[in-house]
Amino acid sequence: MKLMTCPINGTRPISEFAYWGEIRPAPDADTCSDDQWAEYVFHRNGAPGVKKEWWCHTPSNTWFIAERDTEKDKVLRTFLHGDDK
Amino acid sequence: MNAPFAPNRISPLFDEQAPHAAKWTQVETMQTVASFGSADAARLPLAGIGDLSFRRRAGVKGPGAAAWLNALGIVTPERMNSWLRMDDGTLVLRLGNTEYLVEDAPGGSHAAQMNAAAPAHGVYPVPRYDAALVVAGRNALELTRQTCAFDFTTLSPAAQGLAMTSMVGVGVTAVAMESGGETYYRLWCDGTYGGYLWATLVEVASDLGGGAVGLESLGRLAQQ
Numbered sequence: 023m024k025l026m027t028c029p030i031n032g033t034r035p036i037s038e039f040a041y042w043g044e045i046r047p048a049p050d051a052d053t054c055s056d057d058q059w060a061e062y063v064f065h066r067n068g069a070p071g072v073k074k075e076w077w078c079h080t081p082s083n084t085w086f087i088a089e090r091d092t093e094k095d096k097v098l099r100t101f102l103h104g105d106d107k
Numbered sequence: 108m109n110a111p112f113a114p115n116r117i118s119p120l121f122d123e124q125a126p127h128a129a130k131w132t133q134v135e136t137m138q139t140v141a142s143f144g145s146a147d148a149a150r151l152p153l154a155g156i157g158d159l160s161f162r163r164r165a166g167v168k169g170p171g172a173a174a175w176l177n178a179l180g181i182v183t184p185e186r187m188n189s190w191l192r193m194d195d196g197t198l199v200l201r202l203g204n205t206e207y208l209v210e211d212a213p214g215g216s217h218a219a220q221m222n223a224a225a226p227a228h229g230v231y232p233v234p235r236y237d238a239a240l241v242v243a244g245r246n247a248l249e250l251t252r253q254t255c256a257f258d259f260t261t262l263s264p265a266a267q268g269l270a271m272t273s274m275v276g277v278g279v280t281a282v283a284m285e286s287g288g289e290t291y292y293r294l295w296c297d298g299t300y301g302g303y304l305w306a307t308l309v310e311v312a313s314d315l316g317g318g319a320v321g322l323e324s325l326g327r328l329a330q331q
Binding site: 023030031034035037038079080081082084 | 187188202203204256257270271272273278279280
């Protein structure tokens with residue numbers, strides 16, 4: 023069984039979580055070029071590596087960030103938004 | 108179905124319960140099953156599932172929620188994911204960090220008070236239309252093992268911890284309580300999933316010698 027650790031609710035089966043994709047800061051829509059906006063909207067980085075991703079513990083609707091090595095499928099740490107020290 | 112009155116609240120479990128109900132009653136203006144039949148009393152010590160959805164409850168969340176509840180005379184748990192019972196029997200659950208579920212004891216008025224009071228800055232009402240269940244009996248723990256990946260032995264009544272987890276695919280809030288030295292569990296879930304949760308738990312409970320139990324046989328469990 024795959025496990026994920028919610029910063030609030032602790033370690034639970036992965037079936038209690040929803041994955042919401044890599045954190046991707048949006049460019050300023052008022053000042054960026056069309057190419058930059060298209061890159062943000064349509065392109066994703068599929069290269070394996072350590073990424074920060076949005077996850078949600080669905081029974082409690084707790085949104086948090088997981089730092090995950092997508093090459094090894096290993097979660098390095100999880101934390102709430104704003105707690106990234 | 109025999110319902111000689113016109114309740115103004117309907118249990119979210121009504122559709123699942125109606126074909127099996129032998130006797131109805133009305134509690135807190137909600138039509139509730141008093142008895143599913145003569146087997147109720149025998150089911151309860153093994154794996155009894157009861158419906159406590161009739162309890163009045165209200166919820167709030169936000170950074171100002173605890174102070175707002177305290178101002179209304181409602182005591183709030185100090186730890187995240189924990190619960191307490193006030194002297195008047197009111198249950199107060201702290202869900203995560205800043206969300207609270209308040210469930211009145213029979214005849215209580217805290218929920219009505221919360222619904223009537225204007226939310227302060229940083230306080231957001233959370234409408235509660237929960238299906239509220241009680242799972243009791245010596246096979247109750249086994250029932251949770253068959254329906255949920257969370258280990259319910261970590262929920263001791265003394266520690267007053269609370270878990271939000273997934274049971275048969277439904278998000279539930281679970282706590283352990285004690286009555287007469289026996290541990291039993293309270294579950295809350297979104298009312299729209301309540302019928303499925305009820306039917307599934309009753310089916311599993313029947314394999315463990317139990318099943319649905321009406322309010323008359325729940326006795327003290329319905330009062331706590």
